[in-house]
Amino acid sequence: MQVLKRGCAVAMMALSMSGLPLAGASAEEFPFGMEMTLDALPMPGSKRVPDLDIGDNGETVLELWCKGGKGQFSVAGNTIVFIASKIEDRNCPAARAQADDELIAALSATTNWKRQGDLIIFIGPKTLRFRLNTN
Incomplete structure (x- = not known):
């Protein structure tokens, strides 16, 4: 023995x-209590890139291309559900407002997630890649 x-x-x-x-x-756990940024370039005429600040219980603050708001992530293993709550319309230009709406729809349609180091991948009809803000 x-x-x-x-x-x-x-x-x-x-x-x-x-x-x-x-x-x-921790490399396999969902990054509750962390902030992550969409793996994308800023839109023309802006320096903003969508950002998610995920709390310890999945409560989330979203800062998108122009809009912002709150939501909630629920995670069980590699399964994930995102529900957006109040999203502020900030008199956004049409292209940014549409991009924000598409991103919220894509997040809401995700069914699974995986982590590869500092990269968080949300899997659904559209795959979204976010990088953890580790600095």
Whole structure:
């Protein structure tokens, strides 16, 4: 029995030193309590890129191309649901307002997610890639 425990401990230590994530490690968890930015360039005439600030319980503040608002993420394993609540219309130019509406619709249609390092990928009819703000 003692040899088995020691063998498991050595295997776990070797795995952790290999750089591979262990089951339940933070590399596999949804980034609650973090902020992420859409992996996209700003629209012409603007420096803004959509940003999600996700709270510890999934409550989310969205700053989009022009609009802003709140929503809620619910996560179970790799399954995800996003529900937008009040979105502020900030007298946006038509192209930015349409891009905001399309992004909210795409987030609302996501069904799964995965994490690759600092990249969070939302999977649905349209795949959305966000980068964690780690600085």
